[in-house]
Amino acid sequence: MDAIKKLTEECMKKDAPEINIGSTVKVHVRIKEGERERIQLFEGTVIAKNNSGIAETFTVRRVSYGVGVERVFPVHSPNVAKVELVRNGRVRRAKLYYLRDRVGKAAKVKELIG
Numbered sequence: 570m571d572a573i574k575k576l577t578e579e580c581m582k583k584d585a586p587e588i589n590i591g592s593t594v595k596v597h598v599r600i601k602e603g604e605r606e607r608i609q610l611f612e613g614t615v616i617a618k619n620n621s622g623i624a625e626t627f628t629v630r631r632v633s634y635g636v637g638v639e640r641v642f643p644v645h646s647p648n649v650a651k652v653e654l655v656r657n658g659r660v661r662r663a664k665l666y667y668l669r670d671r672v673g674k675a676a677k678v679k680e681l682i683g
Contacts, residue, residue, distance in 0.1 A: 577623040581645045588627050588644070590615055590665060591658025591678045596629060596642055597650040608650055611640055614658065614678055616665040630668060632676070637669060657681040 588594065595612045613631030616639070620626060625644040630637060642649050658678035668676050 581623055585625075585644050586652040586654070588615055588618065588652060588654075589657060590618060590663060591660035591681075593655040593658065593678075594629060595653040595655055596640075597653070598642070599648045599650050612655065613638075613640075614665070614668070616668060617663075630665075 586594075592615050593613070594615055595610055597608050598611060600607050600609045611629060611631070613629040615627050616630045617628040618625070619628075623645055626641050627644060628639055628641050630639045632638070642652075657680065659681040660678060665678070668678075
């Protein structure tokens with residue numbers, strides 16, 4: 570059991586970002602296309618966080634050309650190059666799945682001030 574724990578601790582990122590529900594983030598994702606590798610940005614609102622430890626994930630939602638797009642990112646994945654915090658949101662829920670049913674301004678999360 571100790572060997573498994575040691576392996577997972579080695580694979581975990583030391584500088585894992587502090588991601589809160591309702592925050593707007595820019596996720597820098599490494600995309601491999603054949604021989605080349607590039608970084609793609611995905612900006613949106615964090616609507617959920619799941620699990621803990623090595624399996625920790627967070628879900629980011631954005632509306633692209635009128636279509637809602639959600640992506641689940643593992644926090645400790647080597648494909649996630651960087652997570653930038655754009656702004657903090659003020660929410661009172663652990664999961665913001667209700668944003669899926671909202672359109673336009675109603676789908677916005679208020680900013681946390683202070």
